[in-house]
Amino acid sequence: MSLRRIFATAARVLLQLRHDPRTLALVLVVPCVLITLFKYVFNDAPAAFNNLAPMLLGIFPFVVMFVVSSVATLRERTAGTLERLMTLPMSRLDLLLGYALAFTFLALIQSMLASWVTLGLLEVTVEAGALPVFVTAVITGLLGMALGLFVSAFARNEFQAVQFLPAFALPQILICGLFIDREKMAEVLQWISSVLPLTYSVDAMKNITEHSGWTSDLVFDLLIIGAFALVALAAGAATLRRRD
Secondary structure (H helix, E strand, C coil), X not given: CCHHHHHHHHHHHHHHHHCCHHHHHXXXXXXXXXXXXXXXXXXXCHHHHHHHXXXXXXXXXXXXXXXXXXXXHHHHHHCCHHHHHHCCCCCHHHHHHHHHHHHHHHHHHHHHHHHHHHHHHCCCCCCCCHHHHHHHHHHHHHHHHHHHHHHHHHCCCHHHHHHHHHHHCHHXXXXXXXXXXXXXXXXXXHHHHCCCHHHHHHHHHHHHHHCCCCCHHHHHHHHHHHHHHHHHXXXXXXXXXXXX
């Protein structure tokens, strides 16, 4: 593993994204706009919005980073950039960590902006404070990024990459506990939701809203999300093949 190669790869990816204002708007602006929209949807029910907004911060980073990382990586695959890089004396780990570092930086900026809008401008209150909200949003964004890197190997064009979003995200959003407590769902859905990573992001945000400090349940949820992200990154590394 070479730190120089990792940082060089991350800098190249960020430079490409810098010249793509639509992608930057999707990552940085859209989550803030959507959360603000929900504020006025629940204009006459501020308590409901206060409970919902933190959970949205556990979902929007996942969805946005999944789309951006899958499409951006697919462009590199279809353009042959990844294959050319793999002919160089660069390990798969260097390459993958470079991409992960670049998208991690984006996830950090996105989470900072979305958390500031939610907790600051929209005056949402949580018992645990701003730091756990920010950390959970970042880790969830990293999970979306890792899954996006992985699924990009199975798409032939950008449209197919976006098609993976309903398959990966929508079922999780429906049964993660956002709309109704999981205990009130059919038992089979409870079992399924227990093995889906977005469930633990929503659980973490609920814990942050209701309890002060870093509770053991919150730490457990974050560890589960992080474990899912590491597994997805490992699976993404397996899809990289060095040209003979």
